[in-house]
Amino acid sequence: MDDSRLAILIIAIVVLVACSAFFSGAETGLMSLNRYRLAHRARSGDRRAIRTLELLKRPDRLLGLILLGNNFVNNLGASLATVLAVELMGEAGVAVATAVITLVFLLFAEVTPKTLGALHPERIALPATLVLTPLLRLLYPLVWLINAMASVLLRPLGIRDTEVPAQALSSEELRSVVLESGKVIPRRHQRMLLSILELEEVTVEDIMVPRNEIVGIDLDDDWDTIVKQITHSQYTKLLVFRGDVDHVIGFLHLRKVLPFLQQPGGLNREGLEALVREAYFIPEGTPLNAQLLAFQSEQRRIGLVVDEYGDLLGLVTLEDILEEIVGEFTTDPTAGSRGMTPTADGGYLIDGVATVRKINRKLGWELPTDGPKTLNGLIMESLDSIPEPGTSVLIAGHPVEIVKVAGNRVKTARVGARLNS
Incomplete structure (x- = not known):
């Protein structure tokens, strides 16, 4: 064999090994990509991320293209290596070529590029799409034929749609993502995010003030007692009832009352009752996430929890729900x-x-x-x-x-x- 032919075969084999490494690394990198990070980059206008997402929408076509290219270059490389070995060593070269080319392809075209693709998926996969996208257009008829035959084989398994469904995380999976966020999200913020996820598992009964602990104004009390209670109350809103809490009238915002109390004869029992806002009732068993939205839509900050018979169970405020997320609001250290x-x-x-x-x-x-x-x-x-x-x-x-x-x-x-x- 002349030197020029020997050099051409060696160069061709090296190129084929490099092509095989490209396909192997691209396959592992594309399959290892973080889809949520990729979607974020695509929404930010990253063209490479957009192009990659388009390829990943049809993994059957992508894998068909990669495996077609990989098997082609592997087989061609093995054939050229056999030709080279036979030319140099005769019939014994077949066995030698098989052993050597297997080791070379395994090391340089499989293990190494796939390890790099798994460790650095974005660095490998995103540039690879510059080659894979036009190559898919070029070889689309052949890829389509291969996928059509593969679809026939998949139908007995009940698989008909080869498009990737939209990925959605369950609450438990999202909780794991937050816990594994490590240095990205501070620990305090992690606790807040986890608390938000737990809102759907917690009901208003879990955090309500029980009825025997509710502080309110009894309109049957004498006027001096009512005035003293208003002026010394530590709360901004008080429940107003007549006789006992089962006879609720509504809630009184003390900010509306205090200006009248500062005026001589500015407020009496009837005037006080006129300032009372109708009570807002919450069915027992209401999850906190639903109640948070209900407070927002009703423009309320406080409500009474009642059972299926309408009996009062307790009181819940917007602050109670928010404290489940962020902790105590008060600046009082005790x-x-x-x-x-x-x-x-x-x-x-x-x-x-x-x-x-x-x-x-x-x-x-x-x-x-x-x-x-x-x-x-x-x-x-x-x-x-x-x-x-x-x-x-x-x-x-x-x-x-x-x-x-x-x-x-x-x-x-x-x-x-x-x-x-």
């Missing part, structure tokens, strides 16, 4: 632990009306939230009776001692840290 007083033994004295969710959020505990909504309810369910002071019970690994009982409920309990099992 407000975050209100109703939860640390004890010397590492436990806490907790008010019985404290919600289980609030306890878990404040103290980092994992008390069960799929049953009673308050600590009092949790204790009552565990004991199946109204306990006496001094009674102890173990709830989710936490030792609980009843400190004070008022009427038919636990007023205060001492709850310890979870015991090691």
